[in-house]
Amino acid sequence: MGEDIQKHSVHTLVFRSLKRTHDMFLSEEGSLPPLDKKAVSAWRSSKAKDTYGPIVELVRKQQEVAKKTGLPANYPGGQLALTNKSDQDGETSQALALMPSGTIGGHQMPQSTANVSAVGIPGYAAGGPTNNTQSLITRKAPTMPKPQWHPPWKLCRVISGHIGWVRCVAVDPTNEWFCTGSADRVIKIWDLASGRLKLSLTGHVSTVRALQVSPRHPYLFSAGEDRQVKCWDLEYNKVIRHYHGHLSAVYSMALHPTIDVLVTCGRDSTARVWDMRSKANIHTLTGHTNTVASVVCQAAEPQIITSSHDSTIRLWDLAAGRSMATLTNHKKSVRAVAMHPNLYMFASASPDNIKQWKCPEGKFIQNLSGHNAILNCLAINADNVMVSGADNGSLHFWDFKTGYNFQRSQAPVQPGSMDSEAGVFAMAFDHSGSRLITAEADKTIKIYKEDDEANEETHPINWKPDLLKRRRY
Template identity: 25%
Template sequence: MKLKRFLLRYYPPGITLEYEQSQETKSKTIDLLDLTPESDLDEIVDDLTTEEPLRSLVASRKDQVKKLLTKLQQKLSQQDHRFYLFKVLRAHILPLTNVAFNKSGSRFITGSYDRTCKVWDTSSGEELVTLEGHKNVVYAIAFNNPYGDKIATGSFDKTCKLWNAESGRCYHTFKGHTAEIVCLTFNPHSTLVVTGSMDSTARIWDVKSGSEITTLSGHTAEIISLNFNSSGTSLLTGSFDHTVNVWDVTTGRCIHTLIGHQLEISNAVFNYDGKLIATGSMDRTCKLWDATTGKCLSTFRGHQDEVLDITFDSTGQFLVTSSADGTGRVYSAMTRELISKLEGHTGEISKVVFNSQGTRILTASTDKTARLWDPTSGQCVQVLEGHSDEIFSCAFNYEGNTIITGSKDNTCRLWR
């Protein structure tokens, strides 16, 4: 067994070992989800050498591993900065629907009621290419992160299109849905695209061939959210029928139906290691589920209005909810305790995201502002003002040093 190289993963922290065994290249990723700037690195290195193949690969390179862990610690301890308005982009002639970054944050895309998706250069604010061809609203958009060389667009014209992110060439048009497509996602390996529709089905498509692999049927109302686990083996579909289905991606079989919410689902997400599922609902609650058994572990109550969005931090240890009551709530996914309340918006919060480091939460609101929060204290650390209409979408880039906000005022704003 011969070690070839170490690869660092900053968010969530981890190390991948590439090694050769029997003339075959293999890899093993070590998740370091509990790593903090205060962690004892010698203790972690010792723990890494307790099991094979790590013992034989790492034991003689403890100093090298410690240096890598030090780099991870330094990345985690980088100070958060204040953001300033960098660019205002009048992106489309009709209202925007969604915005999304590629992984590096060097480019972002915007979807619109004008039936197009546009690709933009983040550093210059220059429009790079317009993706034209849909016959109705382009509602759902995504890069195939981490690669970023393809874009998928889902439309009210009932089709999804796959594009070359550089040239704008359309590779495939996925046809089969009988109603509007309202959500889509790539699997982590970028070999599949999944679309969710108001026809109550989700469909899995092959990126290379453009053919449909399977139709996921079982819901009785529109599917409005899709989420893969990090390995790409399981898929969540959240529906207005009040349920979430957990699917085996290889077989297309429904493994669990998560039943318990009293009203429509707003979002459903896996945590990083895929052991937990969080669901948000119009019934004002968020629920935490065991992904293996489908059992409900906890119900988080307290919001005075619909829960509109939920997300985990990159390590999967913290969960944040946002609500039409204008507040957010941060919970520990491990202890199920309420950590903090995010109070300050004067309108509903439609979108909430963590930065990759887990040190800041970003919220988008109908009060025309986006806000940055400290997740531990719940303190609002900055208000991003300037939009003249409600903000419906927001995103961090991977490094957490650039923000995009999309508004009904037909503009995107870049903050750095």
């Protein structure tokens, strides 16, 4: 009790001291010494020289050319002229004056100079003013393009079977089945059309965090928190290769679309490139300073893109095994990266914003704001629908090109589970782009599809271009 009283008295004294100081300076404001006019004038002229020095020099040169060719001394060079300006104290300074286009010093060009070649004077040729004279062009303010209409998505199936959080999902290239990995250490393969369980694969001794199905081989690749990366032969349903090298949990993996290369990343702050057949660790991509949460591959440069909890995204040169660029725009951990299937672009998800980037140099395109949660996953289909899934179970659907958020949904949790188990950990579109499969914390897999009965009249675009301004930073 005594300590609280002492703290309160100290706070009161500090506040009173600040107020007394403020009042003292306020009362002496009128008795401060007057400003030195010469010092103020010198400061203004140095500021003007710093800001407008190059323009003043250009105009001075143009005036010299004008004098030599017999033009009026205050030739403006198309638009600008130097004028001598006197202030109230008699100090003379040079200023830039805006002159009307097509005149010289406010006068028409004299007839005697009609045949003089005015080389070096912009906007004038031998016969008089030309079409390239500078003029003030009124520009229209940039407008937001109208977003493409997309039908809303609705939940059509909930699949139960895992007894732990479902952490990853991958779709078969033939679009007949998909597989999921869970915290129950089991990989399950499901029929995409009916949702029935086809197969369970056991072998991991900890949570399965990443799955990939090869489009060119009968192989399924899996990785988990047991630091193991496995290659399963789906003709025999057993492990045929192990890739040893990660020092901690493996969180994500990607297959290169054209060469037999596998890329994995995880909590040891590295991404590793493996030869699929020889199991050799070709490259260890180092540079991130925290967990590497997501990796994607593409055939063109940059061939590998990683995102990390150190708030950066790195673009990698696969041949050299080194970083090409580091994108530092995000302010918080970047847990997901997704490539657009058609456009040469990718998106990244972080709690601060979803950002869009253009390859190959990683040029920032725009922010998609509004999904204020910890984002775990992203998915993009060929119809320019992008979906972001969050730790609180919310799904946001976006028009990829304009960044318009056309739908927000919150899937109900499985009966008997807690509301806190509403997280979406992974998602993937099937190869037709018409089904969205999500892996969730309530131990279920949910499948969404477009609402066939919706149209532009029943679900109009709530498009307000005055309010939805594209923020660039």
